[in-house]
Amino acid sequence: MSGAEVAGLAAEQRRPRATEVEQHGIDTIPDAERTSGPFDLFRIQFGGANTFATVILGTFPVLLGLDLVQAVAATVVGVVVGALILMPMGLFGPRTGTNNAVSSGAHFGVRGRVLGSFLSLLTAISFYSISVWVSGDALVGAATRLFGTGDSDLLRGVVYAVLGALVIVVVVYGYQLMLLVNKVVVLANTALMLLGLVAYATLFDPGYDPGPEAYALGGFWPTFVLSALIVMGNPISFGAFLGDWSRYIPAGTRPPRLLAATFLGQLATLVPFLFGVGTATLVAGEADYVFALIQVSPLWYAVLLMVVAFLGGMSTGVTSLYGTGLDFSSVFPRLDRVQASLFIGTLAFVFILVGRLVFDLLASVNAFIGAIVICTTPWMVILVIGYWVRRGYYSPADLQVFNQGRLGGRYWFRDGVNWRGMAAWIPSAVIGLLFANYPPLIEGPFRNAAGGVDVSLPTSIGLAAVVYLVLLVAFPEPRYVFGPRGPRFVPAKEAAMLPVADDPRASVHRAGRRRTPLETPAESIDR
Template identity: 25%
Template sequence: MASASGVEQRSIDYVPRSERHGTPSSQFTLWFGANMQITAVVDGALAVVFGAHALWAIVGLFIGNLAGGAVMALHSAQGPKLGLPQMISSRAQFGVFGAALPLVLVILMYLGFAATGTVLSGQAINKILHVDATWVGIVIFGLLTFVVAAFGYRWIHRLGRVATVIGILGWAWITFRIFTEYNGADLLANPTFGFVPFLLAVSLGAGWQLTFGPYVADYSRYLPEETPATRTFNATLWGSVLGSMWSMTLGALIASIPKSGFLGNQVGFVGTLAGGGAIAIVLYFVIVVGKLTVNTLNAYGGSMTMLTTVTGFSKKAVVKPAMRMTFVFVFLALSVIVALAASADFLDNFRNFVLLLLMVFTPWSAINLIDFYLVSKERVDIPALYDPDGRYGRFNVPALATYVIGIVVQIPFLAQSMYTGPLTDKLGGADISWIIGLVVPGVIYYCWGRATNRAPEHTIYPADADLAEPGAVGER
């Protein structure tokens, strides 16, 4: 719901049937546009930087994107069914207070992605404006993000449609330039296979998609409840995978160009690759629009995750738009500060950041999906998600214990700059921790969750009125 000014009125509360709108195609354009961006190009380049041949890097990235994208799209399909932001639904697994543990980690994820993306976007804005002061582009980008995120859901989807069109035009030109000016076909020739860098490429692709999981339903929750889950799933999956793979493929090819200079100046090299001059300015604009789309997702999702954490203890079910906008501003202010302080060694820090996030979010994703689809069988007591004395209680020990176990079992398989697990050495340095982090907690929670199932016989919905009104519940 939006006011006359266009500002979204809802935040962490249930979206009534009377306010549902849109079609699954909006999920395709949002996630396609959000992935047509420079950070995804960097992610694809990392697979080549750390040893994979361009062709095998692309294959590995596709496998990872498809695997991670399927998990992410299953979260998206929850949105129309529940009409809730993604992390509110975590209270059904972890308890109203217990959900704070993954919530805090999600907030850190949003801040990390927002900060790293702001660094690159700030560079593009500075080149458009012909200024040298790093802080100028970063601050301008933060303000642009605030405007869209503050207005909310409808504006975010509109930006996604714009980013899709602009991204296609910009990336088509870059693709053309790579194959005509830099012998793109030669970059794919004579592929040599390396098992460890190939698995790294798979992990980078999977990590990229899996880290969308904690907020993907935020952007599908206004779809009509009767929207087929398969349509939401497919629109989200293919929008995200196709957009990210185009970007990552460009990254793998760019990183393979001899003496490209991409590592030292990612944004600047894209401008040079575009042809310089006015065309470069256009490509910098494309970079800004793509990053603005995904950064808005980070800010919007981050602010609602912060609100979900706070309201879990304050017992509020409805938050006014002014409060949501305040949380958006606080989140973006923090991300800008981090961006200004942490722009050095960007590539290495980003790689470690993505792989580290996998360790803490794959167990959450496994628990959430196993509970929703296999244990609770899509039955949720929505009003109880806001009541620590209700069906789901304050803490759900089985879920929290499974979550911790899911993190711990990954440690022997990690391949981080600060720590390499003993089993990783035996695998030649390949990081498969994300697979362990999905499978082990998924199996444990399936057994434990079935034994402690708290799901109602039918989904219990709030009435199509303010969730805060006493007794406003019913069953459909």
């Protein structure tokens, strides 16, 4: 047996069982417990997106008035561009051993990284809610057709509660059970969606074209760009979460393998996206896409759609909620990972009931996706530039300072905040929102600056990149944040690093946590 085979066997032996409750929060994952690989990163992204939540996003190009060819083109553009932006976000976890929000402390400061935590909260609540909404609606629609149960707010509320509770159970158990759920979803939902080619063969019209008067924004290009941006929201939404899973991948994994796993994982989501595009043409004009689709489906496939809905709701909900539970167990130290997950899950469930039963679902989805794209993308751009100028160098121990109730270290900057990252992100997000056009809830005053075409994304990306690089050159960061090889392209300044010490203001609960060898002050000081 080769050395590689022996190592692989040892890793399998160390892999925890799916039914074991995960013990790690956002602390650094020890090398011995990094039992995943790039294929797991691919699978968990595809499984988490191979769901009805993604299908719903795939219906938007048709709902906004594009014909079939235009809708497919907008979908492909959105997925590919979003995947290219997302790719580098899988590099941080193996280097830092923690999630991307905590990793962002290297560029925003160990306290400033809370920005990433709130971005992940926005994303988690949005996609957890979408997954439970659409999966619950599919189950109610199928039950109405099969058993004549009828439709009511009470029935939908009960189904939402059951789905939401099951998601939280998986989240509480943690990464290994989540990985198992995604293994099942990748295969089962792909097969079931491909069966749709048979189920809808006689109903599908490849020449579907509602005409130019159907364009939601009055013209082709504004409608096309809005459609692509909504689709792009799906890969962008993974930006805050990739580190949740890639932190279980060994640090020595080659970056090209990680980049490829992320790109291919997102490219594979064209399966549910194109399912949404194709089936949306079958029920165009109907107020409730999910309910209407089940009514026009052959009976045998309506039953299968219940399976797709259930598995998909579990997968998307779990991948969304898991990372936010991790994050908030560090932002609010009195909550451990399980308690934080229960808290966020409860908050999201209240949002589900209010959003679904009080507000317009599609308008809510549109607005939240817009906010995610505009606010998260410049944050990602700053992290990627930071990774590049620092040559991928990070100190895992110094990233954990705030989480352990201490202060000082490489990433303390000024009171725990790196104002360079903040000063680049804030105007980028604000100006992006001013140019945004996600009707009817997000309509910036400059939305018509380019003839109605939404230019919020290139504006926010370009501004973040330019401002951040200018600040790094004009106000160099301390040399000790760059590691032994020094900076790339930007200058550095000589400065003394504040030694790591307990923060007297930190809560007894946080400061009293047992430290691992990686967390001792001696390991956190640059000698």
